[in-house]
Amino acid sequence: MWRRCEDAEEMGQALTGTRSLASSTVTLATTIAGSLPKPSWLASRDQLWAGWALDGDELAEAKRDAVRVAVAEQERAGLDIVSDGEQTRQHFVTTFIEGLEGVDAVNRATVRIRQRYDASVPRVVGQVTRKDGVFVDDARFLRSITDHRIKTQVPGPMTMVDTLQDDHYGDRETLAMVFAGILNEEAKEMEAAGVDLIQFDEPAFNVFLEDVPGWGIEALERAVEGVTATTAVHICYGYGVKANIDWKRGLGPEWRQYERTFPVLAASSIDQVSLEIAGSRVPLEVLDLLGDKSVQAGVIDVATDVVESAEDVAATIEAVTAHMPLDRIFPSTNCGMVPLSRQVARAKMAALAAGAALLA
Ligand code: ZN
DSSP: OOOOOTTGGGSOGGGOSOOOOSSTTOOOOOBOOSOOOOOTTTBOSSSTTOOBSOOHHHHHHHHHHHHHHHHHHHHHHTOSEEOOTTTTOSSTTHHHHHTSEEEEEEEEEEEEETTTEEEEEEEEEEEEEOSSOSSHHHHHHHHHHOSSEEEEEEEOHHHHHTSSEESSOOOHHHHHHHHHHHHHHHHHHHHHTTOSEEEEEOGGGGTOGGGIIIIIHHHHHHHHTTOOSEEEEEEOSOOSOHHHHHHHHTTOSSOOHHHHHHHHHHTSSOOEEEEEOTTSOOOGGGGGGGTTOEEEEEEEOTTOSOOOOHHHHHHHHHHHHTTSOGGGEEEEESSOOTTSOHHHHHHHHHHHHHHHHHTO
């Protein structure tokens, strides 16, 4: 199902190895979890979920220009599967929710999300429906500007219900299933637009562990029903912001949250799991719980400005190979890179590609 990448050999030095790019036997195709920092001409860089620097037609044009830059930088770094770097989104969850009917994005509420920090979120005020594609046009645009395989990200249903104020449904599970149906429509339209890999961002799966085997996985299954593109779920320990760093400090010497969710995912229809490894305290034997799933292995730590060497990246990938064959490993970043500087993000992408190339 992967799109052949004819011009890959012309891309950066990291692609001069012997990897075959022609089929699903491709080994070590690299990608990023999703977001990249935005240029200062698009959004202010002084806060994580900063407002846009432009509006109207100028903003629309600037977003597309930023996507062009994000794609060029991923290709230049030597990455194989590229995304739009989420340049059109203010927030990876709320921007999607705000694209739906039945949502008040103006009279917002402040709620505690992921049991960790307060965020300004939209309110659900009526029956939620999807009138048009939310990120489908973005996916079409991405498809039109690169010959590489492409991925898109959407929030997962559990993470969505944890990133809003519900003034209508009164029940997380019910609302999650509504979102799941909407995500399924979105995913099918993305697939029709030529997206190779559709990723559901579910950091909430690392927090509400008791609900994952029940309505958490049911909602995710509903979201991928009938989708033939490769599907992935991204479960991480968050960006390198203070609330997350404090939370991780309290998780003990070994982070075993994946131990609870991976057996559930192994039995699911999801093709791939994106997980955090580099710089984390995740014991790698949890990978043994994933059955025949493939992984986007987080070999780049997004919680530090220190740039990994190619050897660091290769060593992390090698550690993963003790639990999984190379052809099921897609080296990636732990999470989105939106909080980093553009310079650091570029260097980390280059390290990712160069490290994977050492094992090609
Ligand atoms: Zn993440």
